[in-house]
Amino acid sequence: ILHNNGVDLSKIKLTKRVNGKSIRILLSEIKQKRIDIEMIIEENHLDREFPYGSRINRLRNSYNGIGTSPITEAEKRMAEELGLLNSEAIKRKLRSSVNQHVSTNPEIRAELEQQVAELIGEKTKKEKQKND
Numbered sequence: 866i867l868h869n870n871g872v873d874l875s876k877i878k879l880t881k882r883v884n885g886k887s888i889r890i891l892l893s894e895i896k897q898k899r900i901d902i903e904m905i906i907e908e909n910h911l912d913r914e915f916p917y918g919s920r921i922n923r924l925r926n927s928y929n930g931i932g933t934s935p936i937t938e939a940e941k942r943m944a945e946e947l948g949l950l951n952s953e954a955i956k957r958k959l960r961s962s963v964n965q966h967v968s969t970n971p972e973i974r975a976e977l978e979q980q981v982a983e984l985i986g987e988k989t990k991k992e993k994q995k996n997d
Contacts, residue, residue, distance in 0.1 A: 875948025
């Protein structure tokens with residue numbers, strides 16, 4: 866619902882500081898320029914007290930295999946597409962899957978590395994050399 870109303874989920878801060886302590890935010894505490902979160906809550910009959918920060922933290926833990934809530938592959942892909950996950954964790958997983966590939970064909974390995982670079986927005990060795 867938030868994404869469909871123009872909220873960039875990747876930019877939502879999940880915590881706030883209160884009396885020197887970090888506390889997870891509620892749905893009603895989400896702030897983003899040019900977004901009226903109160904209107905979204907009212908129009909969609911959402912719970913203002915929904916523990917958004919805690920839920921996203923649980924999602925991330927499940928995604929990384931350390932949570933207690935099961936998560937399907939489809940839910941993982943959706944969370945990635947919506948920007949709900951730490952992009953560094955995604956990059957590590959992509960690199961790890963390429964490094965674990967046991968193909969003896971260097972062309973296949975090079976193609977996988979190229980695809981990873983494109984997905985995470987990094988320049989390949991060839992592109993770096995070309996720019997130099």
